[in-house]
Amino acid sequence: MIISERDAHILQKMTQHCDEIYETLQYFGATKEEFLGNSICHGAACMEFQLVGEGIKLLSRNILGNGPEVPWNRIQEMGDFIGTQYYNADFEKIWDRIHEDIPVLREYCANLLKENNYEIIRVSPIPRK
Template sequence: MSNDARNVDILEHIIKYCDEIYKTIEYFGNSFEIFKANSIYRNAVSMCILQIGELSGHLSDSFKEMHNGVPWKNIKGMRNFIAHKYGDISISTVWEAVSDDVPKLRDYCNSILRKYRVLEQPALEEKNGR
């Protein structure tokens, strides 16, 4: 798998976890008070954030440098904090990430994927003899 293909695959998985967070919010409700009171809600969202951070660490350095519209290092840092200091994490910090950062990350990843798909189209047409 080429580096570009690997990065695209990782972005698709990041978007999948962003979508899981949206589904979790729909299921439990878009309320900080509910989030604060429900450990199942917090755990489900935190697991998705952890996975997003883990995946972001597997993007190539050149990809992250070229697509620096989100703080990849901070995303990985949030993963590390959740994984290693979960009991110390601020519930409001996680909620802020879910409310503000995850939608921005999802939109940013989708915009990158759209660009890659546009660039991929002529190569596929050429490969298929069109």
């Protein structure tokens, strides 16, 4: 599928935010227990998740209609929930969405970028202190 330059830019940013979610988990600890017990990790990962959800709102219908394996609505709804109801967030559900939905989304975005010869923006690992 041929994508527009605008969609490519959004996909690049979304891929970067997906990577930053995982970089956050690596930095603060990659286990569910470490995630659930660390409010700084919650905040950082949730902000990136929210940005992914906002990116979905900006994509063209062409992109959204050709990725049936991606749970677009569920990711967008979780991003919206984080943005408006963070204090009521269920971090176990967020953990599940990070591990079930974000990998599918990231792979889809990266594949579209590769097919259209766009660069995938890489996140440089932050050394753990």
